[in-house]
Amino acid sequence: MASCWKPTHSSFRCWLLFVLFVFVLTVEGVGAEAANSSVEVKQKDGQFDTSYFDKVTSEMQIIYSFNHTVTRNKCFSARATLELRVSFETRGVRVSVELLSEGTKSPVLFVVRQKQAVLSFQVPLILRGLYQRKYQYTQVGRTLCQPPTRALSETQFFYVDVSTLSASSVQYQLRVSRVESFTLQTNKKFSFNATPSQPQFFKYEFPDGVDTVIVKVNSEKNFPCSVMSVQDIQCPVYDLDNNVAFIGMYQTMTKKAAITVQRKDFPSNSFYVVIVVKTEDEACGGPLRFYPLSPDELLDAGNRSKTLEVVVSPAIDSEVYVMGMLFCLGIFLFFYVLTFLLACIENKRMHKKKEGLLKPADMSPAETASLLGKTPASPYEYGSFADNASTMSSEPVTDSLASTDANYGYMERSLDTVGRCRQESLSSVDEDDYDTLADIDSDKNIVRTKKYLCVSDLARKDKRVLSKKYQIYFWNIATIAVFYALPVIQLVITYQTVVNVTGNQDICYYNFLCAHPLGALSSFNNILSNLGYVMLGLLFLLIVLQRDVVHKRALMRNDVTALECGIPKHFGLYYAMGTALMMEGLLSACYHVCPNYTNFQFDTSFMYMIAGLCMLKLYQKRHPDINASAYSAYACLAAVIFFSVLGVVFGKGNTAFWIVFSVLHIVFTLLLSTQLYYMGRWRLDTGILRRILHVIYTDCIRQCSGPMYIDRMVLLVMGNIVNWSLAAYGLIKKPNDFASYLLAIAICNLLLYFAFYIIMKLRSGERIQCLPLVCILFTAVVWSFALFFFFQGLSTWQKTPAESREHNRDCILLSFFDDHDIWHFLSSIAMFGSFLVLLTMDDDLDTVQRDKIYVF
Structure with missing residues (x-):
């Protein structure tokens, strides 16, 4: 500006601009004064619970003045020894407005001025829905927030300003009333009505000694869709459909909603419970009421009133947490103790049995074998290759092996010879090199097409090679577990963080009526109940390790029984099964950190692996080579x-x-059936179609002969019927829960094969010992109870979060665990029992030579 004082040409422009600036200010001031003088302001002293029928125009503004007393709970002492508590009930204030004039184009603006907040809204109220559709409401009701006060009792003033820009008069009704039950009481139900334009909220204060409460809201009607929110005591309160998600915790609801609230999250030791009715129902799974319209069109809101009931009850205390954790840990430690006792009893029994036998050094190998109830060892490492009449017979072998020694003509072999073969088998040998030897290539086509196969026919490969082959199962699944679990853990931590930060409780499908938080975890009980999978999986690994060590020691001392008898012992698949069970527990816990449809595969991936590994183990028992x-x-x-x-x-x-x-x-079922029926001796190439037609012509049309392998054919026909039926069901019904449908396919095939194995085992003259029989019965009972609790369906991600909460139920065990937690307990025990059945089912064959054990 200093340059403007200089006598130059530019100074003239500066003075001209200054004069124009002063002129504009003068004109605006005169215009504003004229405008203010044309607006008439009326001020009235308002009375509570009184209806005001007034009119307002663009030339008239009305201000209503109210005052009310705000009180709060206060503790003080009397007589210096006795502490008295005087509770002052805080009553809320509610402003209700109804537009009486019809067809008005200019809305009426209501502004409520309080000490620490300003609330404004227009009537008619316009709320937006999906596709930016607009809904118009002529009745609006809003509750005023209550800023916290330091004084025990304080008188506060507030004003309601009413104005409009309509040239014609607009009639309205105003009513300011007190909300008598504004402060919710613990364990006391309160009913109320709400609409999209008339939301409701109430205050709750934590009583002494209560750190966690559960806010439950119920309604008899599914729709209209609503939102329950828990917000801190502050102004403004976000109580409209378009802003209720801005702050606090919230969840949509149809009939039920429940939020667990902790005192530590609210510094004022109190919070608001906000109920908002949504303008549309699609968030709760309801149909869209209208097709998308243009943004300028207004839709009639209709009658969307909903009656609700709210109750706040204390949650469980720390003692219940401790009892729940001790109960969970104690159940599975019991199995460790029981296993240890059974191992001690079995060890003592075997010790007494050995004391009653002569030492092997005092007897010949033939005498030792005869005393143990078995024939001397075969001249072959895994049994005879001969195809004699007894082998080809369809009658089961039930006589003792010693009585059939003459029929088979076995040669005695000294322990030195067995040891020498054992050392040769431990030499470094590659499976591919061994399997491509000329004698194996020429023999396996003959052996595998025999009508009646024995385990010795399919256990010809080197034991060390097969052991390494099956150990790969364990190392592979361990590698898969590491690379699968780490990103899963990272993802679910992110999910939980998002839930805690945003407050959106629709992200995770919990059973909110029995979801007990601990730290950052929203539902600790659902995570804790998965401990059984991990502990029992580890226990199974320890049992397998003990058996593996005992078997290796028997091989090292050249034990004839370990070398020549029983189902070949390969433990790699057992280790893989135990690892899969532990990983199922870990990933199930990760899934329950925030269960929803995007991470449900975490809970099912290792279930598929467990089912597949169990089927492979069943098949491996009688087909170790293939x-x-x-x-x-x-x-x-x-x-x-x-x-x-x-x-x-x-x-x-x-x-x-x-x-x-x-x-x-x-197609996969047919290919697998062919693989199983022909024991892998078939080729999938361009000539497969011609060979199929040839077999159909020669075996079905020309001579109509029956199947060569009847037992296998029965299993495969039943398996194809089951799988084709499941495929047809999926194609017709199209179930939403595809992961569970796929798991059902795996479980049905596993149960079918297991039943076939048991039936064929009994048909072959074999027996089931006491321990596996007890495990079978115990496991069947536990599975039955487990499935009962599984199908209770406390939540389902196939529906919307609001619909899922309709299935929520209270805890049923120790006030800490729900039905799904009991499913975790029972299913982990049942899986452990199923694994023990597979491990011990063929213990009766440990003293039977392998050329007397049938393949099926």
């Missing part, structure tokens, strides 16, 4: 998990996906 390699097995399981993810993402109602999956399911 079982699938770890790489091909895990590749197939990876394909299953891949389809599981595709089904979750694209399978809901997608006909094309279900057609493709059903066709692949049937």
Whole structure:
């Protein structure tokens, strides 16, 4: 500005601009004064619970003045020894407005001025829904927030300003009333009504000694869809459909809603419970009421009133947490103690049995074998190769092996010879080199096509090679577990963080009526109950390790029974099963950190692996040489998990996906059936079609001969019926829960094969000892109870979060665990029992030579 004082040409422009600036200010001031003088302001002293029918225009503004007393709870002492508590009930203030004039184009603006807040809204109130559709409400009711006060009792003033820009008069009704039950009482139900334009909120203060409460809201009607929110005591209160998600914790609801609130999250030791009715129902799974319209069109809101009931009750205390954790830990430690006692009893029994026998050094090998109830060892390492009449007979072998020694003509072999063969088998040998020897190539086509096979026919490969082959199962699943679990843990931590930060409790599908938080975890009890999978999986690994060590020691001392008798002992698959059970517990716990449809595969991936490994182990028992390699097995399981993810993402109602999956399911079933029926001795090439037609012509049309392997054919026919039926069910019904449907396929096939194995075992003259029989009965009972609790369905991510909460129920065990937690307990015990059945089922064959054990 200093340059403007200089006598130059530019100074003239500066003075001109200054004069214009002063002129504009003068004109605006005169205009504003004229405008203010044309608006008439009326001020009235308002009375509570009184209805005011007034009119307002653009030339008239009305101000209503109110005052009310705000009190708070205060503790003080009397007589210096006795502490008295005087509770002052704080009553809320509610402003209700109704527009009486029809057809007005200019809204009426209501502004409520308080000490620490300003609330404004227009009537008619416009709320937006999906696709920016607008809904108009002529009745509006809002509750005023209550800023915290330091004084025991304080008188506060507030003003209601009413104005409009309408040239014509607009009539309205105003009523300011007190909310008598504004402060919620513990364990006391309170009913009220709410609409989208008339939300409700109430105050709750934590009583002394209560650190956690559960806020429950119930309604008899599913719709209209509502939102329950828990917010800190502050102004403004976000109580409209378009802003209720801005702060605090919230969840949509139809009939039920429940939020667990902790004192530590609210510094004022109190909070608001806000109930908002949404303008549309699609968030709760309801249909869209209208098709998308243009943004300028207004829709009639209709009658969307909803009656609700709210109650706040104390949550469990720390003692219940401790009892729940001790109970969970005690159940599974009991199995450790029981296993230890059974091991001690078995060890003592075997010790007494050995004391009653002569030392092997005092007897010949033949006498030792005869005393143990078995024939001397075969001249072959895994049994005879001969195809004699007894082997070809369809009658089961039930006589003792010693009585059939003459029929088979076995040669005695000294322990030195056995030891020498053992040392040769431990030499470094590669499976591929061994399997491609000329004698193996020439023999396996003959052996595997025998009508009646024995285990010795399919246990010809080197033991050390097979042991390494099956150990790959364990190392592969351990590697998979590490690379699978780490990103899963990272993801669920992110999910939980998002829930805690945003307060959006629709992200996770908990049973909110029995979700006990601990630290950052929202539902600690659902995570804790998965401990059984980990502990029992570890216990199974210890049992397998003990058996593995005992077997290796028997081999090192050249024990004839370990070398020549029983089902070949390969423990790699058992180790893989135990590891899979532990990982199922870990990933199930990760899934329950925040259960929803995007991470449900975490809970099911290792279930597929467990089912697949159990089927492979059953098949390996009688087919040790031709079982699938770890790489091909895990590749197939990876394909299953891949389809599981595709089904979750694209399978809901997608006909094309279900057609493709059903066709692949049937084709894979046929290929697997062919592989099992011909023991792997078939080729999938361009000539497969011609060979199939030739077999159909020669065996079915020309001579109509029956199947050569009847037992296998019965199993495969039943398996194809079951799988084709499941494929047809999926194609027709298109179930939303594709992951559970896929798991049901795996479990049905496993149960079918297991039943076939038991039946064929009994048909072959074998018996089931006491321990596996007890395990079978115990496991069947536990599975029955487990499935009962599983199908209770406390939540389901196939529906909207609000619909899922309709299935929520209270805790049923120790006030800490719900039905799904009991499913975790029982299913982990049942899986452990199932693994023990597989481990001990063929213990009766430990003293039977392998050429007397039938293959089926």
